[in-house]
Amino acid sequence: MQERKSPLQQLDYTLLFLLFVLMCISLVAIFSAASSEQYNVPAGFFVQRQILWFAVGTILMLAAMVVDYEALKKLSIPLYVISMVLLILTHLFGIEVNGAQRWLGIPDVFTFQPSEFVKIFIIISLAHLLFFITRKPREKSFKSDSIVVGKILGVGLPPFFLILLQPDLGTALVIGSIVFIMVIMAGVSFRIIGLITGAAVSGVVFLVWLHNNFYDMFTQVIRPHQLSRIYAWLDPTANIGAEGYQLFHALQGIGAGQLFGSGFTEGVKTQSGMIPELHTDFIFTVIGEEFGFIGATVLVVVYFLLLYRIVLIAFNCNNTFGTYITAGVVGLFVFQIFQNIGMTIGVVPITGLALPFISYGGSALVTNMIAMGLVLNVNIRTKYFMFGEDE
Structure with missing residues (x-):
């Protein structure tokens, strides 16, 4: 017998509360970052614009909730085609900023980054593909698993490489993490997963070999500015005057925060203007220096609880298409959180x-x-039943 609940009763208010907490942390951190000497605008300027983006995002979040996600099955192919068209247009006519061609639009009027929306489109497309593949029992064999993985890679690799060409290694790796999560969700054997992992490791080893023996060929794959970032990561102190400058001062700032932090808008490194992109890519530095280990831990715990709630929704869902969508979102968030804090x-x-x-x-x-x-x-x-799932 099914327990009948209205959508408002089934709405995950804990998840919404955690999202609200993240919004509040964001506004506090951005206000502090905007107070830095590197910005020539009032501290509230970025906060007001962020509030506007949160408002737009909330409207679109509600829109994404209204339409039954089952209807997205019919849209998966059109959305994938749109993804490819947007990425090709970006490659041909995109706006170049700091050596990267990632944006479409009119400079100084309106621009957007298509690869960001491609993440959502890829999740929906792969979720529909997996739903189609797993809706009927299939033979568990190496050949069968290889075909499934081939289909997933056939959908995921084209946008991966187009984004890599922009170049945007970070977003490309996000697409890669979503694809990898979907491979796991497809239920393929650990042997296949091991082979994929081994291939990825072999690729890294090959790049190192190429760097040491055929540097000119290596620079065709890894751009000079990307290589500089790797050098800076390996030894920030030896590259302080170049790519290591940002990381070196970020590490010093986070270290100076110690347990309780230096206080709101009181960070020496964050307020001195020494860390570029402080309000965007390096926003975690603000939290680490001004709110210390305690503040950083609170943020990580909120993220953990958010991901935990999403995983619960995936487990409780009795529709495989919904489960795959939710799993893709987990892959999207986990990699971005790990990569940003990690860098x-x-x-x-x-x-x-x-x-x-x-x-x-x-x-x-x-x-x-x-x-x-x-x-x-x-x-x-998600439908809940008093005596188990509906058969």
Whole structure:
């Protein structure tokens, strides 16, 4: 017997509360970052614009909740085609900023980053593909698993490489993480997953070999500015005057925060203007220096609880299409959170990924809000039964 609940009753208010907490942390951190000497605008300027983006994102999140996610099956192919068209247009006519051609629009009037929205489109397309593949029992064999992986890669790799050409390694790796999560969700054997992991590691080893033996060929794959970031990551102190400048001062700032931090708008490194992109890519530095280990831990715990709630929604969903959508969103958030915090503390190379719901920005924030809308959509349409699932 089914327990009948209205959408408002099934809405995950805990998830919404955690999202609200992240919004508040974002506005506080951005206000402090905007108080830095590097910005020639009032501190409230970026905060007001971020509030506007949160408002737009909230409207789109609600829109993503209203339409039954089952209807997205019919839109998956058109959305994938739109993704490819946008990426090709970006490659041909995109606006170039700091050596990267990632934006479409009219300079100084309106621009957006298509690759951000492609993340959502890829999640929907792959979720529909997996739903189609797994709707009937299939033979568990190496050949069968290889075909499934081939289909997933056939959908995921074209946008991956087009984004890589922009170049935007960070977003390309986000697409890669979504694809990898979907491979796992497809239920393929650990042997296949091991082979994929081994291929990725072999690719890195090959690049190192190429760097040491055929440098000219290597620079055709890894751009000079990307290589500089890797050098800076390996030894920030030896590259302080170049790419290591940002990371070196970020590490010093976070270290200076110690347990309780230096206080709101009182960070020496953050307020001195020594850390470029402080309100976007390096926003975690503000939290680490001014609110210390305690503040950084609170943020990480909020992220953990947010991801935990999303995983619960995925487990409770009795519709495989909804489960795949939610799993894709988990892959989207986990990689971005790990990569952004990791690059700020020197664990991984700098890639320029925003910290979800915290960094200042339009396209990335709106994309993440839409992703949350899809998760809430799945949750309010999950059916619960008193005596087990419907057969």
